[in-house]
Amino acid sequence: MKDYDVIVIGGGPAGLAAAISADKEGARVLLIEREAKLGGILKQCIHDGFGLVRYGEKLSGPEYAQRFIEEFHIRNIDYSVLTYVIGIEKTEHYTVRVVNTKGVTCYRTKTIILATGCRERTSKQISIHGTRPSGVFTAGTAQAYINILGQMPTKKCVILGSGDIGLIMARRLTLEGAKVCGVYEAKDSPSGLTRNILQCLEDYNIPLYLSHTVTRLFGEDRLKAVEITKVDEKMAPIFGTEEIIECDALILSVGLIPENELAESLHVEIDPRTKGPACDQDFMTNQAGIFTCGNALHVNDLVDYVSESGELAGKAAARYIYKDREYISIDTDNEFLYFLPQKIHIRDIENEMTFYFRSNQVLKNALMTLSVNGKQILKKKYRNLKPPEMETFKLDISQFKLTGDDKVTAALKGENP
């Protein structure tokens, strides 16, 4: 059985960054990817805007991925594509069982980095009445049809949900000659980034309807029409506001959820707010030696932060020495949609810590404070906080000499616009 220090599961932006970073630390690294090519979802994200934070350039997804793939190959890191992890066993270390065209192989490793990305919510998760014809796609599936396979999935469609991929697909479908009747969002504010509302919808005169949802599908073999209904503040449909729109496809952009199948099989604790694993500042989960990063940890809006978390997790996994960790959790108030990491391990604190958070609602002139035993240690002001736009900051916490009795709290205050 071949031995590794770090096995990275997933060859997208998080996994590539994690593998490169662990390799830089001198670890023996193996990366496992189930698809034929490295790059993950970036392969089909052909629009630009990737890498603004990291490179100060607006790259397309494939170009951004290519920079990491090149470095990955220069470093001669072991990898295996078209390979699927079928099980992980905890022995003295971990045994990772994989299957590919060569059959079943086992590898032994000290640490594992889960870089499995996230999945789209599907129509089954949003309960729409009516028939079950073909023509209902997630935005990511429609994106793969057009950008990878070169096939148009629709001539005239309705998009449900205003997530970024849905907005980007509205533009992409329009550029390729399809008619996008509108983007319908059940909430009263858009889920996607403001710039995408402008450059993907307004530029192409695609209407956005807030507080509207799809309530019924029509059609036998293929979708013929959808029923749209207005919803109230509690997102309940308002009787009498139904409208039928003829279309041959319904494209869903109704949210992303971290992929936790392997994490759950390892009894990793999941945070109900991020829907990904709870972790410490090293991105280690409650299972010793199991790390996580990227969209498997929490759904990011920028790939630059996915790469950053991969690098941090890769470095931490490579340096991981089995030692009991002592933790204190970070208490956060309800103004946060979520706050990462959920806990701090307080022995051997190294350098600065990276935090990520989202606000629960739109806040103007917001103040985020971090306190130890009620005493403020950090204050940060934000002109605008919006749930779709993640914030991040760094802080050297070694200076506070934390002990197990200390209480760390994060609080957020702001004005409702």
Added chain:
Amino acid sequence: MKELVCIDCPNSCQMIIEEFGDEIKVSGNLCKRGVEFARRELKNPMRTISSTVKTIFPDTPVLSIRVSNEIPKDKIFDVMKEINKVVITKPVSVGDIIIENVLGLNSDIIATSNIF
């Protein structure tokens, strides 16, 4: 006075633009890119586009491409027509020029992925 949201980066700065003849005064922007964006947006809005071109290779039926520089917003669909005429018959690498100076707009159509 006009309100504009800068789409240059994810900060999405909400800006207020005051025009004094040819000069403009911008407020609400976090960086100077906001001023440049406002100036272009008022006179000649520019955008980037990304798309794909057909290939003859069964494993990679389409190749992803983008414009190397921004193009005028009102030329987007004209450029799409040019993009849709292309069929790739030889291997290409990231950054290779697929159409040089498309429609004389001082922007090339470049490959954003590889075909080996």
